[in-house]
Amino acid sequence: MVKQFLEAGRIVGTHGVRGEMRVEPWCDSAEFLKKVKRLYFDEGRTDAGLIASRVHKSQLLIRLEGVNSATEADLYRGRVLYLNRDSVRLPKNRYFIDDLIGLTVQDDGTGAVYGTVREVFETGANNVYRIENERGEEFLFPAVDAMIAKTDIAAGILFVRPIPGIFNDNAETIAGEGKPDDAD
Known part of the structure; x- marks a missing residue:
């Protein structure tokens, strides 16, 4: 709301x-x-x-x-x-923090749902979103243009383009990439 x-x-x-x-x-x-x-x-x-x-x-x-x-x-x-x-006009692609809290975070490419925005940290360089999934796991997501595809306040969805591993997805695959085979 x-x-x-x-x-x-x-x-x-x-x-x-x-x-x-x-x-x-x-x-x-x-x-x-x-x-x-x-x-x-x-x-x-x-x-x-x-x-x-x-x-x-x-x-x-x-x-x-x-x-x-x-x-x-x-x-x-x-x-x-x-x-x-x-009484306030925000620049394009700027939002009130109150409007971001509670948005569902969804992958723009795959449609995977990662969780809900629970908090916004204001840092010097960019904001960071604390996202919590249904299992209670928390993730910190940098709010940078390259990683945010679209913010749809009316629909309640934040569409993201995460880098691999940010949501622990494919973490084992990423960790194992580039390792030589143990077979002789």
Whole structure:
């Protein structure tokens, strides 16, 4: 099920004495989050009253309606902010992590089903998907263009082109390749 409101970040503290708050972004960057003009509390049920936002280092500084001092701002510490997916445009072949969790992972060539995406790790070079099969085995899959054929959020399927051995398929065959015969 596609969620309309997605977690955008958490208020982690105050900044200055005039009610500005520091937000730890849970998306690509503070710059990405700054483009969002309306943020919400309570899983999208309450408009946060965003007045202004600006990037400071790796965080987003925000001002909310009715918050005019550091003391008032501190009351919001720990609150999670949400964004409405309709207010954000993602580049082609980019997806919300919430939409990737739960996708069935299927081989684009053979149709073999490898499991379900359970978690997405953000690394410096590329994301890594933690995939779990029905036996509870876990696999780490690099989310690189060469290995992802298609992402179909509506159908709930991630079509992949895995390198041999990544899902323990044919692991014995791969390990045995190139070995000389023992027969004399």
